[in-house]
Amino acid sequence: MNLERRLQACDLVAREAQYLDQQRWQDWLALYAEDAVLWVPTWKNESELADDPMTELSFMYLEGRAFLEERVQRVVSGRAVSLVPIPRTAHIVGGCLAHSDDEGATVTVESAWSSHVHLHKDAGLVSYAGRYQHLLRRDGDDYRIARKKIILTNDVLVSKLDFFYI
16 A cells, blocks of 8 residues: 555544544535444453444444434534533544555554543533544545444543544
């Protein structure tokens, strides 16, 4: 995989985090393929993640961009009282490693991340951390997110959890 494609793939992951922080919901959605999957597995025990979202518990499992769009609509509509006003976030993504086995038609990007969520109502700050695994698929000259797996390191939640927090 050439350097230009690696940079393009890692840039997409960074842009995704920035779009969430800037609440640029339509730009964020545009990064995803129509058949995209966003998955946040739970831990079976202290060292083993759930590996099947169809038979094991997940914090979140959204299959298809339509479900992502529905979540965004819930946030921006104001109908989710717990999200009014919309919490502010700051995502930090680092250690981006991109690799491909098929001439760049798909690229796997692994990275570490943390996010900080300011909850206005509580005047509180909640932090999450973990690892991302993005599977990107070529779409013309760009990539789209075909699958995003979010592994939470601190999975004992002290707050509610939503897609844009992590």
